[in-house]
Amino acid sequence: DPGSSSIDDCICHQGYHGHSSIQSCPQDSESAPGSSDASFCQCSAGFRPSSFVKDVGPTCVQCDLNSYCPGSSVRSRCPSHTASAVGSISADDCKCNPGYFRNSNG
Secondary structure: OOOOOOHHHOOOOOOEEOOOOOEEOOOOEEOOOOOOOHHHOEEOOOEEEEEEEOOOEEEEEEOOOOEEEEEOOEEEEOOOOEEOOOOOOOHHHOEEOOOOOOOOOO
């Protein structure tokens, strides 16, 4: 707010965290506005955490082959008989293997 008298009134922008010492989230990760520490940093879509360092945040790597990572450090495996490229972000990236087709009824 304009005219605030305390640093406690300040809110970090998206991708940053902290109170008196503002830091950015690690590469390939992000946080919601107002995040107070590194635990709020989550891997971006297409990435998954490989480790987490207290006060620093996650080390993010590309999502694995035959998996998809929609963001928030979530990783899901593609359904049976499908495959996806490294860094995929949604189940739609999982394509049917040769000889298989996707059932349109679910």
